Amino acid sequence: MPKDREVAAPIESDGRVTPRLVAMASTAALGGFLFGFDSAIINGTVDAVREQFSLGSGLLGFTVSCALLGAALGAWFAGVCSQRFGRVRTMLIASVLLTISALGCGLAFGVWDLILWRFIGGIGVGFASVIAPAYIAEIAPAKQRGRLGTLQQLALVSGIFLAFLLSAMIAWLAGGASEITWFGLEAWRWMFLTGIVPSLVYGILASRLPESPRYLVEKNDDEGARKVLIDVVGMSAGEATDQKIAEIKSTVNLERRQRFADLFGGKFGFKTLIWVGILLSIFQQLVGINVIFYYSTTMWKSVGFQESDSFMISVITSVTNIVATIVAISLVDKVGRKLLLLVGSGMMTLSLGTMAVAFAQAVTVNGELSLPGHWGIVALVAANLFVVGFGASWGPVVWVLLGEMFPNNIRALALGLGAAAQWIANFVVSTTFPALADLGLQVAYGLYAGFALLSFLFVWRMVRETNGRQLEDMTL
Structure with a gap:
């Protein structure tokens, strides 16, 4: 019996990779995709924006990089938001911010409101970049955590690729990033507007995700956490899930003692x-x-x-x-x-x-x-x-x-x-x-x-x- 238990215990405690788990991790990783997409979509618009608003080098550099200040702010508050409202709601907030930013940048009437919309998008990027790996780590079995965690990095570089590809296609169809195209808008504006689609998709898919078992334990919802561990992570009901919940509780208590x-x-x-x-x-x-x-x-x-x-x-x-x-x-x-x-x-x-x-x-x-x-x-x-x-x-x-x-x-x-x-x-x-x-x-x-x-x-x-x-x- 001890020998059998030694073999079975890791499987019981770690869970297994199920199709549903992969789908959930992939949905969370869309946060990384949006991180990469938003960071790269500015590339194709730089010259057109400089020409449109007659920008000098200093103001152009700030217009491009102001989103990073928003990202720093978003990353700082993402942890607080996820603790208070949950991991899934934090993803939804990121989706809303990124959607608003894409729309605002595409319809910007001056450089200062463009900077504002990019800053708001940066906050969304900061939220998404922090919550995606955190959620994946919290739902993944320990032995598969690294493999599932790489979905975030793959999603990020894929977002960069799609942003570059869409920018190239729009510029080619319009005859240049500064050219007037559909509905009387310049091509560079459509480059920003393309971000609306993945942001909305992210929000729709994230709204269907269950909360992470870690957050549920933090909120004293042990039964909800047990259901996620069984249905999603693939653990067996009984001693293994009880032990896992106990481990989460001890880790939560440890982190509460952390001091700057x-x-x-x-x-x-x-x-x-x-x-x-x-x-x-x-x-x-x-x-x-x-x-x-x-x-x-x-x-x-x-x-x-x-x-x-x-x-x-x-x-x-x-x-x-x-x-x-x-x-x-x-x-x-x-x-x-x-x-x-x-x-x-x-x-x-x-x-x-x-x-x-x-x-x-x-x-x-x-x-x-x-x-x-x-x-x-x-x-x-x-x-x-x-x-x-x-x-x-x-x-x-x-x-x-x-x-x-x-x-x-x-x-x-x-x-x-x-x-x-x-x-x-x-x-x-x-x-x-x-x-x-x-x-x-x-x-x-x-x-x-x-x-x-x-x-x-x-x-x-x-x-x-x-x-x-x-x-x-x-x-x-």
Whole structure:
């Protein structure tokens, strides 16, 4: 009997992956899809918005990146909202905010209301980016949590791809992003309006989701939690579900004892491990990855590519990002987190340095910049190698590390702090790129190459491998 129990216990306690569970995780992961879609749809509109509202580099950069301030705010309050109103209602709030934002941006009459609508959309992105992985983790059996959790990252890069593809199609049909098209609206407005559809679909599907068993236990609804564990997670009724509910209760009580003061105590304010998490998040953005997703169409046009070619390059780059993310998912548990980060930093340093050299060769032809000879192809190949290096390492691996590198008693607070640092760094990089580009693209990408090199040294000296370690074994 003891032998049989040893074999059966993991199955009983962990549950199993059912079609309904996969569908629920996929629905929650649509939050990641909207995160990627909203972040990338601005790419195809940048030049048209600059022309429409006569924007300088500074105001253009803020218009593009203001959504990131909203995302930081949304991420900060998402946890509070999910605790008070539930995970599913938080998804519905994100859906409403993103739908309103898409409509407002598409019908904006000036730059300041466009900024307002993008800020509101950013709050929705912040909500969606936090609640999606949280909900998936809370409904997934322990042994399948990593596999189901990757749906969030796949959904995110898929959202980026679809945003680029729709932008390219609309610009092609209209003859340019600034051209007047259906119902007298410019093409760039329709790019924003396309976001209404996935936002509404997300809300409709999310409204059909059951609450997570963790939230139900927090609200003392043990019977509701037991029903979800049995019907969705696939656990058997009886001792296993009672034990699981007891484990959730003990974890809830542990997290209630978390204090922000526990993050402090090192020479520089925060404890060393907290700084490692913060700097991982900052370096992930300082290499300039979101410049590719926010400004790539504008960037390629600025060095001589036609608008239609620039849109197509952006689509190809997004496909490359999806493939690289799949590679990361297949390797992260085999070769470890630290090695992937080191290889990624090396690839990014070389590719970004190559881009800086290529853009330094730009010449003026008939009053417009152009990359002569083979330098256009060199820059294009280097840009996609940069995306491969990032997508197969720093993109997903940083989120994996942030979720597992901290001790249980401070994990939620430390993860939130790291995520906030990431949004702020993203805002700084995205806001400053137009001004740096005015100085020369070689300046911008030379700077990003320097940060990529620093990220290699940082990981080599400061990051500890977490692969194969139990979460309970993590210490400061």
